[in-house]
Amino acid sequence: MSGKSIVIIGAGLSGTLLAIRLAQRGFKVQLHEKRADMRHVQMSAGRSINMALSDRGIKALKLIGMDEFMLNASIPMTGRMIHSPDGQTSLQPYSGRPGEYINSISRGGLNIGLLDKAESYENISLYFNSDCIDADTERGICRFRNTDGTISEVKADLFVGADGAGSALRNAFYKHSASLRFSFSQQFLTAGYKELHIPPGNEGGFLLEKNALHIWPRGRFMMIGLPNLDGSFTMTLFTDFDGENGFESLQAEDDVEKYFNKYFPDASALMPDLKKDFFMNPTGSLGTVKCWPWQYGGKFALLGDAAHAVVPFYGQGMNCSFEDCVVLDQLIDQYGDDWPSILPKYQDARKQNTDAIADLAVENFVEMRDLVADPVYIKKRQLETRLEFNYPDYFSKYSMVTFRADLPYSFAKEMGNKQNQLLMDICSTTSDISTLDTDAVMDQIRKLREDRQE
Amino acid sequence: MSGKSIVIIGAGLSGTLLAIRLAQRGFKVQLHEKRADMRHVQMSAGRSINMALSDRGIKALKLIGMDEFMLNASIPMTGRMIHSPDGQTSLQPYSGRPGEYINSISRGGLNIGLLDKAESYENISLYFNSDCIDADTERGICRFRNTDGTISEVKADLFVGADGAGSALRNAFYKHSASLRFSFSQQFLTAGYKELHIPPGNEGGFLLEKNALHIWPRGRFMMIGLPNLDGSFTMTLFTDFDGENGFESLQAEDDVEKYFNKYFPDASALMPDLKKDFFMNPTGSLGTVKCWPWQYGGKFALLGDAAHAVVPFYGQGMNCSFEDCVVLDQLIDQYGDDWPSILPKYQDARKQNTDAIADLAVENFVEMRDLVADPVYIKKRQLETRLEFNYPDYFSKYSMVTFRADLPYSFAKEMGNKQNQLLMDICSTTSDISTLDTDAVMDQIRKLREDRQE
Numbered sequence: 001m002s003g004k005s006i007v008i009i010g011a012g013l014s015g016t017l018l019a020i021r022l023a024q025r026g027f028k029v030q031l032h033e034k035r036a037d038m039r040h041v042q043m044s045a046g047r048s049i050n051m052a053l054s055d056r057g058i059k060a061l062k063l064i065g066m067d068e069f070m071l072n073a074s075i076p077m078t079g080r081m082i083h084s085p086d087g088q089t090s091l092q093p094y095s096g097r098p099g100e101y102i103n104s105i106s107r108g109g110l111n112i113g114l115l116d117k118a119e120s121y122e123n124i125s126l127y128f129n130s131d132c133i134d135a136d137t138e139r140g141i142c143r144f145r146n147t148d149g150t151i152s153e154v155k156a157d158l159f160v161g162a163d164g165a166g167s168a169l170r171n172a173f174y175k176h177s178a179s180l181r182f183s184f185s186q187q188f189l190t191a192g193y194k195e196l197h198i199p200p201g202n203e204g205g206f207l208l209e210k211n212a213l214h215i216w217p218r219g220r221f222m223m224i225g226l227p228n229l230d231g232s233f234t235m236t237l238f239t240d241f242d243g244e245n246g247f248e249s250l251q252a253e254d255d256v257e258k259y260f261n262k263y264f265p266d267a268s269a270l271m272p273d274l275k276k277d278f279f280m281n282p283t284g285s286l287g288t289v290k291c292w293p294w295q296y297g298g299k300f301a302l303l304g305d306a307a308h309a310v311v312p313f314y315g316q317g318m319n320c321s322f323e324d325c326v327v328l329d330q331l332i333d334q335y336g337d338d339w340p341s342i343l344p345k346y347q348d349a350r351k352q353n354t355d356a357i358a359d360l361a362v363e364n365f366v367e368m369r370d371l372v373a374d375p376v377y378i379k380k381r382q383l384e385t386r387l388e389f390n391y392p393d394y395f396s397k398y399s400m401v402t403f404r405a406d407l408p409y410s411f412a413k414e415m416g417n418k419q420n421q422l423l424m425d426i427c428s429t430t431s432d433i434s435t436l437d438t439d440a441v442m443d444q445i446r447k448l449r450e451d452r453q454e
Numbered sequence: 455m456s457g458k459s460i461v462i463i464g465a466g467l468s469g470t471l472l473a474i475r476l477a478q479r480g481f482k483v484q485l486h487e488k489r490a491d492m493r494h495v496q497m498s499a500g501r502s503i504n505m506a507l508s509d510r511g512i513k514a515l516k517l518i519g520m521d522e523f524m525l526n527a528s529i530p531m532t533g534r535m536i537h538s539p540d541g542q543t544s545l546q547p548y549s550g551r552p553g554e555y556i557n558s559i560s561r562g563g564l565n566i567g568l569l570d571k572a573e574s575y576e577n578i579s580l581y582f583n584s585d586c587i588d589a590d591t592e593r594g595i596c597r598f599r600n601t602d603g604t605i606s607e608v609k610a611d612l613f614v615g616a617d618g619a620g621s622a623l624r625n626a627f628y629k630h631s632a633s634l635r636f637s638f639s640q641q642f643l644t645a646g647y648k649e650l651h652i653p654p655g656n657e658g659g660f661l662l663e664k665n666a667l668h669i670w671p672r673g674r675f676m677m678i679g680l681p682n683l684d685g686s687f688t689m690t691l692f693t694d695f696d697g698e699n700g701f702e703s704l705q706a707e708d709d710v711e712k713y714f715n716k717y718f719p720d721a722s723a724l725m726p727d728l729k730k731d732f733f734m735n736p737t738g739s740l741g742t743v744k745c746w747p748w749q750y751g752g753k754f755a756l757l758g759d760a761a762h763a764v765v766p767f768y769g770q771g772m773n774c775s776f777e778d779c780v781v782l783d784q785l786i787d788q789y790g791d792d793w794p795s796i797l798p799k800y801q802d803a804r805k806q807n808t809d810a811i812a813d814l815a816v817e818n819f820v821e822m823r824d825l826v827a828d829p830v831y832i833k834k835r836q837l838e839t840r841l842e843f844n845y846p847d848y849f850s851k852y853s854m855v856t857f858r859a860d861l862p863y864s865f866a867k868e869m870g871n872k873q874n875q876l877l878m879d880i881c882s883t884t885s886d887i888s889t890l891d892t893d894a895v896m897d898q899i900r901k902l903r904e905d906r907q908e
Binding site: 182183184186 | 631
């Protein structure tokens, strides 16, 4: 297959991972990135510095032989550390089973690791500052603007748009909406986000529990914190743009100081640069992108955020995009380089699952900012931890999404929501869950699964 | 208010109607249309030649004093004439009350009537071949490309984008998606449409019943026909693009002939140019557009299809867009030319209603192509006709949408669906509905309404 050429637009996480996998299979790959090589320039601050790597993402990294390398550069987070307004903390484990945890990893570090690996393949050509400005789906070409302003027309057997939520290839599909019948939606939440920072302690240590994802749930808003290898934490405030306690209410330094001292006193004591960070860093918006179709003519395909940008509240954006690569790879096993056969099957296999994780991610915002502090919810999580510890066949919704790379997101969503309904009902009518007959609970859970399969 | 200037983009139906109303109120209006003046050029064939004018639209026409003029140029349609495959017909009245009917009107005729009227106002300036290419929401200007290729920058107190489903003003909002948090969706149906034609009879008469909207329901597909003043009917085939009986199965003249003879024998006998029309006319796609917000900075607003394009199956696209004008006009009564107060209230008042009619229109495709031939549905319509005849306070969902301009679409949708559920349940378990105690049925209906109001 070595004569066949593939152009990937976007050398972010999923584009670069896919390039590596295709190169390993012997394809000739061009990887075009509109930005400069991130290995030689300063990263822009304030936008998603780290992320949570979990099983679906690890499965994809394993495919290219980089899972151990990346896990060595990450920090396990075994549960959510809930911070109440009075500074009390309590850990809600992600699972009742050992080995089921997520991993805080630097976006930049992961991307650089992938780029270094990509560069080691002779059959990958890297083009930085190469900005895809248009695709001509009829002629089967893409146009790129080079650093010197010149335009190159590129031909290939396959073009993959892995160019993120603002995808140029998707925009080309959009331009021909009526003839392609290109359905498209972007939906913004009323909330936005702001990245902040807790530096390492004086001795370089972690000032909060290292192996946890920290949450300060406050009802309509929340802050979260993820550990970095250097002992620092990347903090992210999520709150509405408008209204009480929203960004618009935080215009003056004084407002910000009062707000953090009131709602996040334990964290703000660890944030010496809070006010500087708050006013220097941009306020990001949070959007979901869905579209259809993802492919055109067996020659152009969308992948990752370009096809399905999600909000970050399930920690699955990257993992889901990596899973796109795994699915494509499985189809190449079956169909070789027969892209007109592969691409329709690829989009059909993915669409319901990426829709499911997009919806789950929006729903999880409510769970994180509000529900994790709810007494019935807390009981439910304790019950689930017990079930996971005692029953190898029990998996919470979170576990199915996060630790069961073998289950489709759509299944996790459907079964997870049914389980949650059942367990919340049980916990809302049970004063002491330690007295519960868990065998009977499991019978009900298994019945849910069987009912679905019938 | 005469010194204040308003720019309306798009001299289609709702843009021109709004221009007239604003001129009547003393505003200075520029009306820009990217196409040539339709009064002097040949209309393009094959795209929505006529439409169904009903009460919401009539209310808007009344506002500008053109309701009688337009009704004189339209043909009342008192019900749906259902054509079965064997050529049998049966009329399903739209209402059990006299005076509740819809009106077939030529889109071109209506638009020309509005343009003629607009031209009679000194304070309306008409610009044809003036193509809005961009809006600079920060600077508060719009740019137009003139016939000679030059670009004009236009300032105004208010810009209204009434420029249809592909709105340039909406595209300007879309370009700044992240900063405006501009949520947007376009969804295409799997079906498309093709316009066809039944000419007048030899003596100029109507070859089908004149005062009806004709439907040939065939399950997954259907044809409809609307009367024109000259005795002809505009026919529209709606079917899937792909699959059995879809457009892709109708590639050869022979396929088309067989298909029409099999499914629409009575109609095809009246269509001498069927094959020519079928292959000459474009196959249109059917999309729904939703977006939010509709306004920016109290200076830019979307109206009509630009804000909420709907599929044609409820016959409400134009009526709904005209209702936008009515709502804007009511707000001007209250707030004068205080656009920063008016525009947010305008979008808040309209959004849930335009979302409702968009969803109703999609649902009605199923009703028209399939349900109208269902025995239980037919019973239900008979029962509703009886209720409307006997109880002044009964209105079917269709009637609430179509004849009750005083009820919001969102109410019509919610209450209409509840009523339908109730009546379908009753009709599916009643063999002879003439024996039904309609007083008891009405008690249940009224209870639904009361429950909602509590």
